[in-house]
Structures are given as structure tokens and as C-alpha cells.
Amino acid sequence: MKLQKESYDVVVCGGGLAGFCAAVAAARQGARTCLIHNRPVFGGNSSSEIRVTPHGAAQFHAYARETGILSELLIEERAHNHERIRENGWTNSVWDMAMYDMAVRTPNLTFHLNTAVTQVLMGDERNIHAVHAVIAGAETTLEIQGRVFIDCTGDGVVADGAGCEWRFGTEGRDEFNEPHAPEQASTDTMGSSIHFKAKDMGRPVPFQAPEWAIKHVDPAYFYEQGRHFYDIVSGYWWIEIGVPWHTIYDNEEIRHELTRHALGIWDWIKNHDPKMKDKAAKMALDWIGQVPGKRESRRIMGQYVMTSNDVAARTVFYDEVAFGGWFIDLHTAGGLLAATAEPASAEGYSKTSEYAQKTYCGPYGIPLRMLVSKDVNNLMMAGRNVSATHAALGTVRVMSTTALMGQAVGIAGAISVQRDIPVNELHLYAAEIQQTLLREGCFLPNVQHDDNRDLARQAVATASSSALVYGAGPENTDTTFGFRKKEDQQKYKTMHEPLHHRRGQWIAIGADRIDAISVCLTNTSASDQVVKAYMVLVDHIWDYRTEPSQPLAATELQVPTGSRKRWIDWNVGLTWLTGLPKTGYIRLDLDANPAVEWHSANTVIPGLTSAYEMGNGKMRRYLSDGGTLSFRITPAQSCYAPSNAISGAARPHASTNLWRSDPNEPLGQWLQLEWNDTVSIREVIITFPGHLFREYHWYEPFYRDPQCTKAYSIQAWLDDEWKEIHREEHNYHRHRKHVLAQSVATKKLRIVIEATHGDPSAAIYEVRCYSERSACSALQSASIS
Structure with missing residues (x-):
């Protein structure tokens, strides 16, 4: 076995999205950086080997998409990929090559693929000196020395080898008083998944599962337990198994069991499912993943342990370096072996249930201290192995969020080396890290650009x-700012939108006054209707409080019988003397009245969004895009x-x-x-x-x-x-x-x-x-x- 020694400023172990962004970020800041990854392609769970498409805050919040290095990659992939995006199983090698291309062209970055970390060498009990890693198929052991190490291995391999404290499983309710935690602590974790992809052959194609595949015979297993067939081309996140197997040590057993289930599920779709077998008749199985995508294993204890209470309260951290906005998504332990799938799926993805109210969150900030080991002086981490409770991991684990963590620790690591700042003191230099992140195109919800060199x-x-903003209505022309496909544009023109819940439209202001406002409504009943309307101040575009302040103005809109897409006027008469600010947002809310429809505009006005009341004093983004609801405003606003x-x-x-x-x-x-x-x-x-x-x-x-x-x-x-x-x-x-x-x-x-x-x-x-x-x-x- 050949031994090869190398030395760097920053050593990143793990080349998923978190590790990749960490390594590129550190190298871009001038640090000599090495990235070690145990697979042949970058991307981790997002790669063509596993094919989980990156999710993040914009799934639930308008204008909340993650930026920085991740954004560069995703924009590049979409610009050159012929493949449509599907939820799971779609990813092809264009995505792998987008990452590989960036890595190759990044000065100061050396990478080793197909290389697994096998040993951690300590300089003393609180500092890592080097890691040993073996290159598969090359009979070569690397000894890679570094000043700063970043563990993005997912399983916390480096932290474990360095003797760091870590957690595995679920905290009990009494430890942090988290409403999402069970009464008793356990070793239960979320499971791992593999995906499949199918291809339409244009003619009937038979399928016969091998004898060792799982046999499914009960429709209730799928249709009454939250395992939904939302697509037959690829899927599904719920092909998931963890407990009773250990997600680290039993990874191979999990892979085999998932393969048995995936083949059995395809057999059910093709040959037995009364709803699906005709639709799947011409579909042929094209690919089944053989690398399980993990959701949870070790969580390395850092200088701060983030809880789901921080997420729910949107705690403002002085050392905020990233943000999240996925819901608190805690999959049922056992996955396919459990009585039901993930809770939101099991209840049919209700958007107003008690569970939905409890788990909808963000955008919220993420502190640097949860990305810095408390036990080793030169170790940071990013990804699903960060310092968070099991409940908080339910939201911070999604890949777009972990990519932001990665860019943050990459920049922090470079600053640590260049300014000779101990990693465990980096939080004291949070302002410098934050301003560097903003300069590199990232966004932080609670940090403003304050770079006096600009x-x-x-x-x-x-x-x-x-x-100017005049408003918009159903008569407007869709310009696809909402990314609506042609086949969807007619749906938006003709869709019915009863006011089952209070609904609000954010309006940017900039005219010192609002004389009048109008909304486009339809009365679907046989009698005149009344709808209460309010104008309220909001702090920002994600201020989801149902009643954030006393209304600036309120009225009752009269909607006569027979009104169809009729503009109903309100002489508001707001000025700065009555509390109207000069800039920012106000929100126009209409109270619930199911006999009245408030129509969406057939366009999206940039910078505006909409939401509806989901219950418990909280609103959430309206429809799937938070697009513009119909309104007209006088005078037009200069925003x-x-x-x-x-x-x-x-x-x-x-x-x-x-x-x-x-x-x-x-x-x-x-x-x-x-x-x-x-x-x-x-x-x-x-x-x-x-x-x-x-x-x-x-x-x-x-x-x-x-x-x-x-x-x-x-x-x-x-x-x-x-x-x-x-x-x-x-x-x-x-x-x-x-x-x-x-x-x-x-x-x-x-x-x-x-x-x-x-x-x-x-x-x-x-x-x-x-x-x-x-x-x-x-x-x-x-x-x-």
C-alpha cells in the first residue's frame, strides 16, 4: 500500500452539498483546501447515484430560495440539462458534471474522489493533526494534514474518530421541552431511502419481480397509510427503512431490504394496483438506486445545540450564518415497517391541521456555534451531522439548507486560517463572516449589508x-414569473378560490398615501354577501402573524348577488398621518367567507406575495407559489x-x-x-x-x-x-x-x-x-x- 502525504489549510471530509460548498467557499477565499469524498461523484444524496432533488426554504416561502454557491450550481444545471425535474429518482449526470466542473475550475482546491476517511490522527487531545484516507482501487493511503477540519461526512466519521461527543436518536420531551419530541428518549432515527426511475416504452411491457422481492397484496398499506403514488415515472421518498436496523452499522442490510421493497412496490404498481396498473402498462423499470440516502445518524455536539423551539420562535442569533425554512419534517421511525408513513403524508398533507400548524416554520436563522465542535479546537461540521436535536434536525437536514451551512463554515475556516483565529473563537468574529457571506451572494434574514468598503x-x-405598482387582476397576461407552464396558465385563469380562510396580499408602498384599493371578487351564492377587509402593517415579507398589529383601516365590502369577477372598491384614505409608513409592506386581508371568491391575478408582481390563515394565529404561503392576488391601488406605488x-x-x-x-x-x-x-x-x-x-x-x-x-x-x-x-x-x-x-x-x-x-x-x-x-x-x- 502506497502512503502519500499532503498538507492543506482547510480539509473538508465529505463531498455532499454541504461539504462541496464548504470546500469551494474556503478555496475561493484563498485557503489551500482539500476535499475528500468516498463516492465517485459529488453531491451526496443529490447525486445521480441516489437522486434526491435538493429541497429548501422556497418550497414553503416566496422569495426564500437559497443563494450563494448552491444557487450557482442549480442555475448552471437547469441552463444545460434537458431533463425535467421530478421529486425523486430523476437526477442525471448533468448535475454531477456541474459540480465536477466547478471543482476542477476552483483555484486552491484539491479533491480526492473514491476516497474514504479511515483514521483520525490527533496532534493533542483537542486538535486534529491529520486524517488517513484510502483511495479505492488505487492501493493508496493518504495522510492529509490540515489546520482546520470540516466534517461533512453525514455520519460524523471525523468527529467520532477525534473523540467528540455526539448524539444518536431522539431526545425525550423533558430535556428541551420540545413539542415535537416524544415523552421518552430513544435510539429511533429517521430512515434511509432508495429511489427508482421508469421509462415509457410506448407499448405494453411486462414485469415479473424476483422471488426475493417483498410481495404487496393490500391496497390499504398504500392508500390508507400515507404512501402516495404521486408519480409513476420516479419515486418515492417513502421507500424508507431505518429502525430496527442501525443507519450506520447496518447500511448494507438496509440497502438490501430497500431493494426488496422497491421491486415489490414496482410489482404492485405494474401488476396489482387497481388504480395504477393500467397507467403503468407501458412503463419499464429503468433504474433502481443502490446507495441508500440517509436522513439521520450521528449529531456532533457543538458550542450550541439548536432545538425546534429555536426554529418555532425564529430565534435571532448574533452569529447567524445560514437560514432554513423547510417544515419540521420528522419521518416515522421504521418507514415502510411502521403503521403509517411520515405524519404529514399520513394525514393527506393537510395544510391547516394541528400537525401542520405545529411544523410549519421559518425562515429562521442558523448560528455558527452549532457548526463548531465543542470538544476539538480545529473542527467544524455542516450537513445532517450538526449540533441539533432530533426534532430540529427535521428541518435543518434538507440539502439546500445544509449547503448554506457548508458555505458558512468554508468561509469561517478560511478566515480562521488567514487571521490565525482559533475555530472555537470564530463566533466572536461573526460580523466579518456574515459580511463575507453577503458579499458572496448569500442571504441572512437578520443581517444587513454593512460593509464599509463598498x-x-x-x-x-x-x-x-x-x-410603479398599480396592482393586477385576472385580466393580466402571465409572464411566467411564477414559472407557470403553459398548461397551468389556463388553470389559474379559471380556478375557483373561495375564502375558506382569511387571506392576505402583501403590497409594497411608496407614495405617501393610499386613496383607494379594489379587489376582484365573485359572489357564488344566491344572496348578497359581506366580507370584512383590513389593512395591517407587517414587518417583512414573511410576517405570517394573522394579526401583526392593530389594523390601519378596516371596512366591510359589499358583494352583491350575481357578481362575477367584479372589482369591489374601498376608499381607504390612508396617509402617513394615519400610520402609513413611507416604505415597506402593508398587507390587505379579507376575512373568511366561503360564498365569496377572491381571484388571483394572472401574473406575479415582483416582490409581492400572498398567504392565508392556517390556524393558531399563523398564516402560510397561498397556493403553491404565494403569487399575486387581484388588487388595484390608487395612487400607484413607487416601490x-x-x-x-x-x-x-x-x-x-x-x-x-x-x-x-x-x-x-x-x-x-x-x-x-x-x-x-x-x-x-x-x-x-x-x-x-x-x-x-x-x-x-x-x-x-x-x-x-x-x-x-x-x-x-x-x-x-x-x-x-x-x-x-x-x-x-x-x-x-x-x-x-x-x-x-x-x-x-x-x-x-x-x-x-x-x-x-x-x-x-x-x-x-x-x-x-x-x-x-x-x-x-x-x-x-x-x-x-
């Missing part, structure tokens, strides 16, 4: 034009001012934070920054709209977001004229960094947007200008050109 913050922003591009936020939150040009004006629209004194600019960072509103699963093959800028020019005022200093012709990414060939001394800078991917308006969330280049600017400009 010259744009000293400028005055103006623009060629700015859009897309150019100053939004230097507001300190790069997505809708406390306001739209978006400059958007007048859609009636031709493109060639510009945003301008002007300084009192000459500034020297070397780097320009631009964040365009798009890839935020809905989750990745809604995006079509070869996708280019219509809101995203395609062609643009950066111009500087030099020698009394505008001179182009950079040009892009084929952009489709949202976060772009441009390092100029040489510094430019100017008092004025313009970004001229010449083309988008379909939106008639030019738009920008944020512009930053720096006199020096950042550590990873050269890489990122190259990687997304």
Missing part, C-alpha cells in the same frame, strides 16, 4: 425610469426606486429591495451611481433578479429566468463621456462579479441593461463597488461567463 453605499442612485439597489438587501424582505424600470420604456434602461468625489473602482458586483421566487423544482429544462439580465454594459464617466469598461452578452446568472483590467477613477458609474430573458423591465437587486478585488472574484467571473 463604495456604492456612498453614492446616490438614479435611473432612466422606475416602474422600485433606484435607491433600492444600494439598500443593503439583495432580495425582497422588509421591502422589495429592487430597482425595476418602467416596462413601457424600451430596454437600454440604466441604473447610475454618482459620488461627490472621485472614487477608484476595481471590482463591480451585481445581483440581478430571478431564481428566488420558487423552489428549484419548478424550473424547466434549459431554463433562463425571464427576469434575469441577458446583455448589459458597465460604463464609467471618463473624460466627460461614458466609456464602456465591461460588457456581457450571454448572462443567465443572478450574482455576477467583474474585476476590471485596471482600476477606474470616476465620479459616475452606469449599468445599462440591453436585454433580458423575457421581462420587459430591466431590474437589479444590488450593486456593489470595491477599490480592490475580493479573494474569489477572478474565479467567479470565469465560472459564470
